[in-house]
Structure formats: structure tokens, C-alpha cells
Amino acid sequence: MSRRTAPAIPELVARARAGEAGAVARLITLVEDASPALREVMAELSAHPGTAHFLGITGSPGVGKSTSTNALVTALRRAGKRVGVLAIDPSSPFSGGALLGDRVRMSEHALDPGVYIRSMGARGHLGGLSWSTPQAARVLDAAGCDVVAVETVGVGQSEVEVAGLADTTIVMLAPGMGDGIQAAKAGILEVGDIYVVNKADRDGAEGVRRELRNVLAMTERPAGSWRPPIVMTVASKGEGAEELVAEIERHGEWLRESGELARRRTARARREIEAIALAALRERWGDVGGRGELDQxxxxxxxxxxxxxxAADDLLLSLGPSRGATG
Amino acid sequence: MSRRTAPAIPELVARARAGEAGAVARLITLVEDASPALREVMAELSAHPGTAHFLGITGSPGVGKSTSTNALVTALRRAGKRVGVLAIDPSSPFSGGALLGDRVRMSEHALDPGVYIRSMGARGHLGGLSWSTPQAARVLDAAGCDVVAVETVGVGQSEVEVAGLADTTIVMLAPGMGDGIQAAKAGILEVGDIYVVNKADRDGAEGVRRELRNVLAMTERPAGSWRPPIVMTVASKGEGAEELVAEIERHGEWLRESGELARRRTARARREIEAIALAALRERWGDVGGRGELDQxxxxxxxxxxxxxxAADDLLLSLGPSRGATG
Structure with missing residues (x-):
């Protein structure tokens, strides 16, 4: 509705599609800031869907996610892929600003024009992931990335959310984490397409693999369904990264051949539409200058x-007729 | 709408109000399972609002939240308070079942009829907290608890959420956590009413306090506003628990005198209504037997x-007229 004289969005999108990092950065910022130009950006992007493989990378704090993502990026670059990384910073619900630290480890890719890395705050209402994460991923997709990886700490809902966003969900474990398999049992095992046991050179790594394999083996899966592999890595030395890339590609092929890719992408679009609609409703209900119905x-x-x-019934009635009621 | 022949809800509520633990458990289960009786339970409870002081207890994994909650319960019991504890288990997004472990530490209160402890899964769509947490807190309130504490891991959104649910938010830190103050800077410092530095007998505790005090001192607060205290505790020995109880009571008094209590409770009800309404809309849009509009x-x-x-615009249009449109 409110459309300010925005920067030339079609031009920005064209420059992003040509691989210009500055244009990609500007578009993601427009998306993150929910700028008035957001809708125009999204409309423009939807005309240029890319072909990116969307990865979700999740795991408890301390399993070595950033180091692993770094090693994965190196391996993907060696395979000639253009890569986008969205690193969700869960410790920053308000500021939206990313803390440094782990991010710095990826600085070796900072000057590589084939890699785009962005830290995003987790300030949204969708749990761990910012509401703008799917939109930012769309920007990277349209910009021609072959792989877009979303990396997030797996605590609570966020691993479920990142699985909702991804074509391929990579769940990371490591030996010596008290909660490793215990947390895995409770939920993580239902979302992983590929499991990584990192720090495979440490004591206990083989035990984590064995326990993981046993738990996975107990999960009933229909014939023809994907059987999640376990990849052992030592991310700090880059060990296992090539195998991980191979498994990601194998999963990508399975997704296309099985029809699961189309199913996942429709489900993803569904959630995205829903989240946008719910945010709009929230805004309507919370409209301070308006009826203040929710406050009453x-x-x-x-x-x-x-x-x-x-009270919720009353609120919904104010939206208009539901199914079955008179229009 | 769908009203099955439910167990006698008014009787259950009456028995819960009389302090019968079995009735409290049954009501929370009805609430958690989103049973058809949920609405009747909520209607019945709203006629019997209690006077509980709602506490939110949050902090990174490893700061000793469960041990602290345990020590706090002991101190509150010594002060003659009836206490309800809802422990949110963030590692269990799917099962809803609580893992054991930390919970076991509270077993010393298991036979105390003045204490009600419940582990809840974090399976909801509101981030770390289950959607049923506010409702379960209402059950404990109606059952006559003087204090209802919601304990949750503070990662990402959950500390913000638990602050939304609580009258008094207690943020826990401990020395030796790499992310302590760093995470605090990024967001936690905006939600705490009381700060606890646990493991105060360890190296670095004084440094955490000093750093925390410096950061808090930099926060601008209007005249007459609450200045969050810092309580040093050694929860494993019960040290500092009495002081924490005193600070909780002091904050409770301030809440009542300043009018902030009414403001917080209205804001809480607002969020609760909103969450229920949004969940109902989700269900309507996702209705498989229905129009499948969202899928299309x-x-x-x-x-x-x-x-x-x-697409979100289309979805919202299907709900009926928005403000400004013709009815």
C-alpha cells in the first residue's frame, strides 16, 4: 500500500542476478528491514525463481556448525558451485545485529565473489528463524546461487523450522555433548535428511555414530523413502566435507526423482504465505490508531x-464471515 | 463447537481449586492435548482467576536453572507459599514428552502437596514455549498457587516469550559460560526484572556481576522505573535463595504500586487471545476437506x-472485509 519512491528495484534485482554482491546485500537489507519496498522486491523476485538447492544446517551449540559450514562452502566452491549462507544468530532477538565470533571463521571466503555470507538476527515471531529468512533465501536464489545454506542453532523449534525451509536438512552431532543423542531422540531424528557426526577424531565419535544408527534403524520408513546417511567429519581439517557434498547431491537427486522436491517446495510456500498473512493480521489487530478491539x-x-x-472468537468474528456463515 | 460428553469439568476445576494434585494434572493434560474439553476448561477457569505471582526463569543451558528453581521452590515453601512450576523442555519439539535428567533434581519436592511440578514439551508454534503454557499457568493459578514459575532455556526467542508470560522475569547467568554477557548484551538485558549470577563461588562470578552491572547502568530508564537487582547465588547449596525470594516480593510490590502489573497482565491476555485466534485461522486455512485455498x-x-x-493478500481477502473496505 504505502509505496515510497524506492530505489529502482528492477535494476537492483537485475544487478543481483548478474552476481553483484552489493545489490544482493541491498536487497536482503530491504527484506530484513521490512522496508516499504519489500513487496516490490518480492514481486520482482518471484518473476525470477532460481534453481538453488536449499540446505538447512542445525545442531546444538558446540557441535561445530560454523566450522562445518565453512568446510562445506570450501568443498562446494571446489565443485564450482555458487554458494549463499544465511547464518541465524539466535542470541540476538532484539538488536537484529549479528555478534561476531564464529562468523569470523568464515572470513576466508569473504573475498570470494562466488560466496555470499550473511548473518541475520533471529528477531522474528516464528521462533528461532527471523520471519525474513525465507525472503532472504529467495534473494540468494534469484541471485544465481546453486546452493543456499541456512545455518541455525538447533534448540527447541528452530531445527523444525529450518527443516521447513530446506530441501535438505543436515543435523549435526558431536561427541562429548551431554545432550547429543538425548536431544536427537526427542525430535531431531524426525527432521534430518543427512546426519553429520563432527569431531570424528575425538573419543566417543564412534559411539555417537553407533547410537545414532541404532535409533535411525528403529524409525519405520515406507518403501522407496530416503534413508538418512551418517557422515563422519572433522570440520576443522576439512575432513569429510567432500563426502557430505556427495550426500547432499545424492539427496537432491532423490528429491527430484521422487517428487518430494515439489511437495516440499509447495509446503514451504504454504508456510511462507501463512506467516505473511498472520503478520498482517497481527498488525491489523494491534493497530493503535484503530479500534483497539484486541485491547478491549x-x-x-x-x-x-x-x-x-x-475473546479469540470475537476477534475472528470481526474479520468477517467464516466458512458456512453468510457472506 | 465440537462438544463431546466430557468429564465433569466444573467438578475437576472445583477439585483443583481445593488443591487436589490429580485434578490439576488432569486439567493441564486436557489443556496440553487441546482436547475437545479445552474450551470448557478455559471458560470454567476464567470464572476463578487466582492471585498467583507469575515468574519466568530463563538462562543459557548450563547456568543451573533447574537447580536454582529447586532452591527457589524450597525457599518459597519455607515462606509458606504454594508453588507451581512449569518446566519447558526445549529439546522435545515433537514428542511433547519431557526428558528426564534435570527434572529429577526436583524430586525432593515430589511428595510435597504444596508444590506442583510439570514438564511440558515445547511443541507449539510460538517458539520455545508451547502454546499451552499460558493455559497451563492459568490452571495452576486457579488451583491456588501463590507463585507460578515457568522455567525455560534462554536461547533465541524463548527468553522474550517467557518475559511476555511473566509478571517477574528472572534472567540467570553463570561464570564460565562463553556466551554469558555477550548474549546478554544482545537481548537478555532488555527482559530481566531480576538478574541472578549463579555458581557465585566459582572464579569469574564477580567479573560477571561487574560486567552485568556496567551494562545495566548504561541502560536508560525513566524516573520511577524498576532498577533490576543482581542476586548472587550458589543454587546447589541453596545460598542466595532467600535473597532472591525477597527481591521477587519487592518486585511484586513495585508491580502493584506502579500500575505495571495491570499493564503486563493486559498485554499478556492480548498475546494469549491473539495466539488462539491465529491458531484457529491456521486450522481454517489448512482445512484439508475444505477449499484448500492455501494449497492452491x-x-x-x-x-x-x-x-x-x-498470495497472502488473497488469503486475507477470503476472510472478509478489512478495515476501510465495504462490509
Missing amino acids: LAEQVVSGDVDPYA | LAEQVVSGDVDPYA
């Missing part, structure tokens, strides 16, 4: 006049 | 015919 209902809930479910 | 839009987004924002 909240006061009634606090005073015990109405329960939150009845 | 998702396919159009994948094929590049429409961008996600335009």
Missing part, C-alpha cells in the same frame, strides 16, 4: 469477564 | 505466478 478484549480477559477462547 | 496459492507461488505477499 484483553481487559475483559484480565477482569475474568470472558475467557481467552471466547 | 502455494502452488502458484512455487511456479512463480504470484509472489508470497500477493
Whole structure:
């Protein structure tokens, strides 16, 4: 609706598609800042869908995700791929600014025009991932990346979310993490397409692999479904990165041949549309200058006049007719 | 809408209000399972709002949250308070089942009828906290708890969420955590009402306090606003727990006198209503037997015919008139 005199978006998109890093950076910033130009950016990008393979990389703090992502980028570059990395910083819910630290380890790729690395704050309402992560991934896709990797700390919902965003989800474990397999049992094992046991040169790595294999073997899978491999790596030395790339490619082939790729991408678009619509509703309900309906209902809930479910019904009624009701 | 012959909810609520642990457990289960009786439970509970002080306890893995919560419960019991604890297990997004481990440390309170402890999975869509956490807290409130504590791992969004749920948010730090103050700087410092530096007998604890105090001192606060105290504890020995209880009570008084309590509770109800309404919309859009509108839009987004924002507009139009449009 509110359309300011924006920078020339079609030109920016054209320059990003030509591989100009500055244009890519500018587009992601427009997306992250929810700038008035956001809608124009998205409309322009949708006319240029790319062919990127979307990776989600997740794991508990300390398993060596950043080092592994770094090694993976090196291996992908050696295979001639253009790579985009979105590193979600979960410690920064408000500022949106990324802390340094792990990021620095990727600086060896900083001058490589075939690699685009961006740290994003996790300030959104979708849990660990910022709401703008799918949009930023779209920018990298349109900019011609062959692989777009989203790296996030796997705690709570975020590994489920990153799986929702990815074509291929890579779950990382490492020996010596108290919560390794225990956390894995509880949920991670349902989202991984590829498992990586990093720090494979340390004591206990073989035990993690064995335990992981046993748990995976107990999972019932229909015939023809993907059987997640386990890749052993020592990311700090780059060991295992080539094998990981090979498994990613093998999974990509399976996705295309099985029809699962189309299914996942539709599901992803579904979630993306839904998130945008819900954010718009939130804004409408919270409209300070408007009816303040939600505020009034909240006061009634606090005073015990109405329960939150009845209040939610009222709120939804204000949106208009639901299915079955008269239009 | 769908109202099955449910167990006698009013009777369950009456028994829970009389302090019967089995009835409390049953009600929380009904709430957690989103049972058909959920709405009746909530309607019944809203007629009996309690007077509980809601605490949020958050901090990075390893700071000793469970041990601290345990020590806090002991101190609160000594002060004659009835206590409810909801421990959110972030490693369990799917199963909803709580892992053991830290929970076991609280078993000393297991036979105390004045303490109700419940582990909840973090399976909801609101990030770290399950969507049913506010409802479960309501059950404990109605059951006559003087204090209801929600304990959650502070990574990413969850500390912000738990702050949204709580009257008083307690942020825990400890020496020797690499991410301690660094993470704090990025966001935690904006949500804490009380800071706890646990493991105060270890090297570095004084440094954490000093650094924390410096950062807090830099935060501008309007006159008359709450100045978060820092409490040093050794939770494993119960040291500092009495002081923490005193600070919690002091904050409670400030909340009531400043009018902040009413403001926070209205904001909390607002978020709760919103979350329920959004969940209902999600269900409506995803209705498999229905129009499948969201699926059709998702396919159009994948094929590049429409961008996600335009698709979200379509979805919202299907809900009926927005503000300004004709009714």
C-alpha cells in the first residue's frame, strides 16, 4: 500500500542476478528491514525463481556448525558451485545485529565473489528463524546461487523450522555433548535428511555414530523413502566435507526423482504465505490508531469477564464471515 | 463447537481449586492435548482467576536453572507459599514428552502437596514455549498457587516469550559460560526484572556481576522505573535463595504500586487471545476437506505466478472485509 519512491528495484534485482554482491546485500537489507519496498522486491523476485538447492544446517551449540559450514562452502566452491549462507544468530532477538565470533571463521571466503555470507538476527515471531529468512533465501536464489545454506542453532523449534525451509536438512552431532543423542531422540531424528557426526577424531565419535544408527534403524520408513546417511567429519581439517557434498547431491537427486522436491517446495510456500498473512493480521489487530478491539478484549480477559477462547472468537468474528456463515 | 460428553469439568476445576494434585494434572493434560474439553476448561477457569505471582526463569543451558528453581521452590515453601512450576523442555519439539535428567533434581519436592511440578514439551508454534503454557499457568493459578514459575532455556526467542508470560522475569547467568554477557548484551538485558549470577563461588562470578552491572547502568530508564537487582547465588547449596525470594516480593510490590502489573497482565491476555485466534485461522486455512485455498496459492507461488505477499493478500481477502473496505 504505502509505496515510497524506492530505489529502482528492477535494476537492483537485475544487478543481483548478474552476481553483484552489493545489490544482493541491498536487497536482503530491504527484506530484513521490512522496508516499504519489500513487496516490490518480492514481486520482482518471484518473476525470477532460481534453481538453488536449499540446505538447512542445525545442531546444538558446540557441535561445530560454523566450522562445518565453512568446510562445506570450501568443498562446494571446489565443485564450482555458487554458494549463499544465511547464518541465524539466535542470541540476538532484539538488536537484529549479528555478534561476531564464529562468523569470523568464515572470513576466508569473504573475498570470494562466488560466496555470499550473511548473518541475520533471529528477531522474528516464528521462533528461532527471523520471519525474513525465507525472503532472504529467495534473494540468494534469484541471485544465481546453486546452493543456499541456512545455518541455525538447533534448540527447541528452530531445527523444525529450518527443516521447513530446506530441501535438505543436515543435523549435526558431536561427541562429548551431554545432550547429543538425548536431544536427537526427542525430535531431531524426525527432521534430518543427512546426519553429520563432527569431531570424528575425538573419543566417543564412534559411539555417537553407533547410537545414532541404532535409533535411525528403529524409525519405520515406507518403501522407496530416503534413508538418512551418517557422515563422519572433522570440520576443522576439512575432513569429510567432500563426502557430505556427495550426500547432499545424492539427496537432491532423490528429491527430484521422487517428487518430494515439489511437495516440499509447495509446503514451504504454504508456510511462507501463512506467516505473511498472520503478520498482517497481527498488525491489523494491534493497530493503535484503530479500534483497539484486541485491547478491549484483553481487559475483559484480565477482569475474568470472558475467557481467552471466547475473546479469540470475537476477534475472528470481526474479520468477517467464516466458512458456512453468510457472506 | 465440537462438544463431546466430557468429564465433569466444573467438578475437576472445583477439585483443583481445593488443591487436589490429580485434578490439576488432569486439567493441564486436557489443556496440553487441546482436547475437545479445552474450551470448557478455559471458560470454567476464567470464572476463578487466582492471585498467583507469575515468574519466568530463563538462562543459557548450563547456568543451573533447574537447580536454582529447586532452591527457589524450597525457599518459597519455607515462606509458606504454594508453588507451581512449569518446566519447558526445549529439546522435545515433537514428542511433547519431557526428558528426564534435570527434572529429577526436583524430586525432593515430589511428595510435597504444596508444590506442583510439570514438564511440558515445547511443541507449539510460538517458539520455545508451547502454546499451552499460558493455559497451563492459568490452571495452576486457579488451583491456588501463590507463585507460578515457568522455567525455560534462554536461547533465541524463548527468553522474550517467557518475559511476555511473566509478571517477574528472572534472567540467570553463570561464570564460565562463553556466551554469558555477550548474549546478554544482545537481548537478555532488555527482559530481566531480576538478574541472578549463579555458581557465585566459582572464579569469574564477580567479573560477571561487574560486567552485568556496567551494562545495566548504561541502560536508560525513566524516573520511577524498576532498577533490576543482581542476586548472587550458589543454587546447589541453596545460598542466595532467600535473597532472591525477597527481591521477587519487592518486585511484586513495585508491580502493584506502579500500575505495571495491570499493564503486563493486559498485554499478556492480548498475546494469549491473539495466539488462539491465529491458531484457529491456521486450522481454517489448512482445512484439508475444505477449499484448500492455501494449497492452491502455494502452488502458484512455487511456479512463480504470484509472489508470497500477493498470495497472502488473497488469503486475507477470503476472510472478509478489512478495515476501510465495504462490509
